[in-house]
Amino acid sequence: MTRLFITFIISAFCSIGLAVRGYAQSDGKRDIVLIIVDDLNDWVGCLGGHPNAKSPNIDALARSGMLFSQAYCNSPQCRPSRTSLMHGVYPFNTGIYFNVKGPNEIKIKTPTIHGFFESNGYRVVSGGKVFHGNHDNFGDAFLHRPKDPKPPRGKDNFNAMRAPNDGYPLQVGDHEMGDYKVASWAIEQWKKQTDRPLFMSIGFYRPHRPLQVPKRWFELFPLQSINRPAEPNGINDWADMPEFARKLARSHAHKPMHEGLSDHEYIVKNDEWDSTIRAYLASIAFVDSQIGRFLKSLERNPRGRETIVMLVSDHGWHLGEKKHWCKGAIWEQTTHIPFIVRGPGVKPGSICTQPVSLIDVYPSLVDLANLEIPSWLDGESIKLQINDPSKPRSPAISSYGNANTSIRTNHWRYIRYEDGSEELYDHRNDPNEWFNLANKSDFLKIKNKLINMIPEDQYPGLKVQKWFDNFQK
Ligand SMILES: [Ca+2]
Ligand SMILES: [Ca+2]
Numbered sequence: 001m002t003r004l005f006i007t008f009i010i011s012a013f014c015s016i017g018l019a020v021r022g023y024a025q026s027d028g029k030r031d032i033v034l035i036i037v038d039d040l041n042d043w044v045g046c047l048g049g050h051p052n053a054k055s056p057n058i059d060a061l062a063r064s065g066m067l068f069s070q071a072y073c074n075s076p077q078c079r080p081s082r083t084s085l086m087h088g089v090y091p092f093n094t095g096i097y098f099n100v101k102g103p104n105e106i107k108i109k110t111p112t113i114h115g116f117f118e119s120n121g122y123r124v125v126s127g128g129k130v131f132h133g134n135h136d137n138f139g140d141a142f143l144h145r146p147k148d149p150k151p152p153r154g155k156d157n158f159n160a161m162r163a164p165n166d167g168y169p170l171q172v173g174d175h176e177m178g179d180y181k182v183a184s185w186a187i188e189q190w191k192k193q194t195d196r197p198l199f200m201s202i203g204f205y206r207p208h209r210p211l212q213v214p215k216r217w218f219e220l221f222p223l224q225s226i227n228r229p230a231e232p233n234g235i236n237d238w239a240d241m242p243e244f245a246r247k248l249a250r251s252h253a254h255k256p257m258h259e260g261l262s263d264h265e266y267i268v269k270n271d272e273w274d275s276t277i278r279a280y281l282a283s284i285a286f287v288d289s290q291i292g293r294f295l296k297s298l299e300r301n302p303r304g305r306e307t308i309v310m311l312v313s314d315h316g317w318h319l320g321e322k323k324h325w326c327k328g329a330i331w332e333q334t335t336h337i338p339f340i341v342r343g344p345g346v347k348p349g350s351i352c353t354q355p356v357s358l359i360d361v362y363p364s365l366v367d368l369a370n371l372e373i374p375s376w377l378d379g380e381s382i383k384l385q386i387n388d389p390s391k392p393r394s395p396a397i398s399s400y401g402n403a404n405t406s407i408r409t410n411h412w413r414y415i416r417y418e419d420g421s422e423e424l425y426d427h428r429n430d431p432n433e434w435f436n437l438a439n440k441s442d443f444l445k446i447k448n449k450l451i452n453m454i455p456e457d458q459y460p461g462l463k464v465q466k467w468f469d470n471f472q473k
Pocket of ligand 2 (some may be wrong): 236
């Protein structure tokens with residue numbers, strides 16, 4: 001009896017000790033970690049985008065929090081997507097639509113998510129590729145994206161203007177890779193004990209091209225085991241696609257053709273479809289392991305605060321679906337991304353199928369930090385869905401220029417292009433977007449409803465047709 005009583009007293013004391021050390025901070029503030037993966041589509045286990053995909057650490061994160069299974073980017077390129085995410089404003093409200101600068105872009109004056117948290121007393125640190133291109137250093141610690149090792153001389157196929165057939169198994173250890181260094185840096189930042197709560201953004205670069213990672217990650221995916229994306233059985237997917245959509249599929253983010261061939265035609269001609277899928281899968285498995293290294297370090301909890309972890313990608317990626325490659329389109333495969341949140345009040349293993357998009361990251365993290373959401377933000381917090389995943393949300397809006405707009409509700413995708421042509425897909429029956437219903441009279445009512453969701457008064461932008469004229473003669 002006595003021993004049991006003593007054990008009880010000791011364990012009660014330890015529990016109190018843990019509570020004080022753990023979650024009883026007087027200011028009630030939470031640490032926040034935002035992980036952004038570059039060019040990662042839905043080829044992760046928890047989203048089921050590809051049968052060969054291996055992403056055990058991202059999947060474990062999803063199991064420990066809430067997975068938003070219908071999450072989208074607002075722009076299918078790095079610069080506009082990340083600018084929109086970090087400032088919390090839609091591309092159609094800024095004119096920032098493409099990686100190339102447009103003539104009408106506004107200079108955003110409201111603070112980035114980093115600036116917001118800094119002015120609210122957070123220690124802000126940021127490492128790896130978080131912004132696209134130039135940005136000022138900010139916060140307490142900053143790490144530029146470290147460079148990656150290259151293949152031996154004459155073996156490097158990478159050229160951003162060329163087809164994405166640049167997969168190569170590097171003969172180096174993981175520790176030589178830039179993403180490994182980013183994870184190590186983030187682990188060190190996390191360990192620092194400080195009075196202030198932490199806002200940390202971490203940008204991982206793979207599976208962005210070049211698709212070059214250490215050899216052992218390629219070995220997880222024997223070439224014979226690779227599955228190509230599904231194709232409609234006996235139907236030409238292009239048959240019901242508008243001419244504008246076919247041109248978009250042929251384009252490579254509006255870069256020149258390869259001696260008259262599109263990325264897809266070039267890759268098929270050179271029999272490099274499977275090997276490129278393999279290199280993309282290897283790149284995902286590699287980056288997943290680096291994300292896992294960092295997530296493991298969170299178990300230490302040096303500041304004793306509750307922690308919110310969010311993981312997203314900046315846009316999706318095609319590997320031959322619709323005979324399209326890479327980004328620069330507004331179909332499911334280009335826009336669908338992982339979007340996971342873990343933290344206090346988030347039920348482990350929960351899934352929300354309502355649409356969410358990157359515009360919602362900023363207000364959601366502010367809301368989850370129990371701060372007031374600034375009025376200039378365009379997105380909506382996900383707090384309502386964390387409490388009840390069935391609560392409806394506004395559609396995800398993706399822009400590729402001011403007149404190429406996609407509306408994604410949880411059942412439908414409607415696209416209107418700058419020449420007025422349209423696509424309409426019913427995701428309940430057609431998750432691959434094979435059957436364009438835009439010209440079918442039975443669907444006129446839903447189509448009109450979706451058309452009404454396209455924002456009016458969008459900032460002007462470059463016309464995509466111009467690129468077609470230049471590159472697809
Ligand atoms: Ca990107
Ligand atoms: Ca089709």
